[in-house]
Amino acid sequence: MPRAIISPSMLASNFGQLSAECKRMIKNGAEWLHMDVMDGHFVPNITMGAPILACVSKDVPGIYMDCHMMVSEPSRWVKDIADAGGALYTFHIEATSDPLSLIELIHEHKMKAGVAISPDTPSSAITDDVAELADMLLVMTVYPGRGGQKFLERCVPKVAELRARFPEKDIEVDGGVGPKTIDVCAEAGSNVIVAGTAIFGAPQPGEVIQLLKTAVNTAQAKAAAKQ
Numbered sequence: 001m002p003r004a005i006i007s008p009s010m011l012a013s014n015f016g017q018l019s020a021e022c023k024r025m026i027k028n029g030a031e032w033l034h035m036d037v038m039d040g041h042f043v044p045n046i047t048m049g050a051p052i053l054a055c056v057s058k059d060v061p062g063i064y065m066d067c068h069m070m071v072s073e074p075s076r077w078v079k080d081i082a083d084a085g086g087a088l089y090t091f092h093i094e095a096t097s098d099p100l101s102l103i104e105l106i107h108e109h110k111m112k113a114g115v116a117i118s119p120d121t122p123s124s125a126i127t128d129d130v131a132e133l134a135d136m137l138l139v140m141t142v143y144p145g146r147g148g149q150k151f152l153e154r155c156v157p158k159v160a161e162l163r164a165r166f167p168e169k170d171i172e173v174d175g176g177v178g179p180k181t182i183d184v185c186a187e188a189g190s191n192v193i194v195a196g197t198a199i200f201g202a203p204q205p206g207e208v209i210q211l212l213k214t215a216v217n218t219a220q221a222k223a224a225a226k227q
């Protein structure tokens with residue numbers, strides 16, 4: 001089973017102190033940091049991109065930035081994000097007609113490649129050849145575009161479908177995930193957990209990070225015992 005990874009969504013952080021916020025999350029037990037890149041086209045919002053990532057990468061050596069590209073032309077930003085220190089480049093399957101070439105391009109730039117699906121996209125949109133070449137699959141549990149939305153439980157069966165097809169793959173959930181919603185995600189088989197509001201809004205973020213991690217480990221132990 002792939003290991004539990006917690007990736008706090010920087011969308012919920014204080015953007016004015018981004019590097020310090022990343023360091024605070026790492027100190028509190030986060031393995032990855034999740035950077036939401038929005039271009040105002042794929043989603044009706046603009047956030048941050050490569051120039052900001054370059055500053056954070058310089059300030060936080062060894063950081064593993066999980067870049068969620070909510071952009072309409074995902075191939076356009078691969079080089080910039082790689083040069084800025086991105087570790088994982090996740091694009092939306094809805095935004096490309098040639099996911100295989102895009103994954104190859106991401107790998108040529110020495111990053112891991114992730115493939116995301118929005119709430120209305122079925123898991124079958126991630127075909128076997130694409131999933132096998134990709135390093136991670138992301139099931140959105142809110143409509144991409146902003147943080148703090150209500151978790152869409154109807155997206156969870158897609159996690160279970162992907163886990164059944166790909167037992168060893170990293171599967172990430174993102175959107176409205178926190179202490180009240182983690183159990184269904186973990187039991188369905190997700191092991192990479194993105195949470196913004198639930199972590200940054202907590203008085204003790206480290207406790208929430210630990211709770212999310214424990215939920216994944218417990219669900220994995222239960223699944224293993226059943227086999």
Ligand SMILES: O=C(CO)[C@H](O)[C@H](O)COP(=O)(O)O
Pocket residue numbers: 009011012034036068142143144145146147148149174175176177194195196197198
């Ligand atoms: O991708 C996103 C929005 O498009 C965010 O990562 C996501 O919504 C996380 O924030 P929260 O945990 O507050 O829902």
